[in-house]
Amino acid sequence: MFDIDEIMRRAEAARDAASQQLNESMEKSRKIAEQTMADTEKADAERAAAEKTAMEEVAEKQKAEEQSAGQEAANQQRQVEILGQMFSQEAMEQIAANQEQIQAEIARQVADCAAMGVEDMMNQLFGEDMGIISAAMETLAMEEDEDDEEEEPELTLALEQELYRVLEEKLAWLDTLPEPEPVPYAKNDPRWSRFGILLSGIISTVNDHDLDGMDVEEHIPVLEQRIVSLVRRSWGINGRGELLDTLRYLTREGYALRYQIYCEAETPEELFEEDTDEEEQESICRGWRFVQHFKSRYRPEFLLGWDIGRAAMLARWGCYLGWITEGEAVGILWELSQKAVQELHSWREFARSYIFGGLMWKLICGDVAAESYLGYLADAATDLLTGSAEEEEGQWRECPWPEARRIGFRV
Secondary structure (H helix, E strand, C coil), X not given: CCXXXXXXXXXXXXXXXXXXXXXXXXXXXXXXXXXXXXXXXHXXXXXXXXXXXXXXXXXXXXXXXHHHHHHHHHHHHHHHHHHHHHCCHHHHHHHHHHHHHHHHXXXXXHHHHHHCCHHHHHHHHHCCCCHHHHHHHHHHHHHHHHHHCCCCCCCCHHHHHHHHHHHHHHHHHHHCCCCCCCECCCXXXXXXXXXXXXXXXXXXXXXXXXXXXXXXXXXXXXXHHHHHHHHHHHHCCCCHHHHHHHHHHHHHCHHHHHHHHHHHCCCHHHHCCCCCCHHHHHHHHHHHHHHHHHCCCCCHHHHHHHHHHHHHHHHHHHHHCCCCCHHHHHHHXXXXXXXXXXXXXXXXXXXXXXXXXXXXXXXXXXXXXXXXXXXXXXXXXHHHHHCCHHHCCCHHHHCCCECCCCCCCCC
């Protein structure tokens, strides 16, 4: 016989065991599901965080690129504004018209260089006359030697007075030099281009630069480096933006404005700022004494030759170094030419203005070698007016000063 109770107990025990196993299995499944979900959520969170970080990096990069592009655009716009302040509308149109031609020429030269072999490239870079490179290297070595020389003694009041006397002798000498009478230039006269280049004549002659065209030297790397070093050391100019800023200063303010301000000051102390140090105060005092000595004979406009001559040289240097285009340099020289003709009346007067401003600059700098500097400038002006063409001199004589155009008359 079957024991019903025993069967029932066994059945109930089996059911309980099965139920417990089912519960354990379900609990295990639940834990596995929870862990899987947690892992999934963690992975999703990590992926989302990574995507967010990546998007933020992309956004930051785009922002930086936009800021950089915006800054570059702002810089370009500012340079355009500077050129607009310096040039007339006619000159700006001329620059725009020349730009396409210049870009085409650049593209042609790049293509020519790409097609050259190594030997041809070396010949193009250095030319056949390696003596030019040796001379340039020797010049650089001489400049370094000069930098190593001991400091000169300070300027004294007695030396300042002696320099005033030397200046007046040089000015009187220049006034005796022969010069052709000014001649009228038509508006489109090709001599304007030549005249603009010759406004840089004094500095070009002192530095032994070429005066036959816009380029100051051959495009040989060592000579290009020499010009870069010269512009950086003498002017603190390192590129296009600083060049345009300096050109704007020379054409709109320059030493003509400084001379006027010094004329109006009753004492040098009026020219001091709160943070003017002792060395700068002495510099201002030397400049003020110079102006007070000469202001009864020379107006501020007399300094324009000094400002214009340096601006013309900077324009040519900038073009040679590729900081401005040739079209821009032509436009700058055109504007400088018109300004020179309005205020000055001969190469002699231009040279006297340049030497006058040169001494004021040397005094402000505290350079005791100012007398030698005046001699270099006077000799350069003399060569430009009286030298022979065989010795590559006499360029001013061969290009007479333009006669000032009278308002109301057509040329």
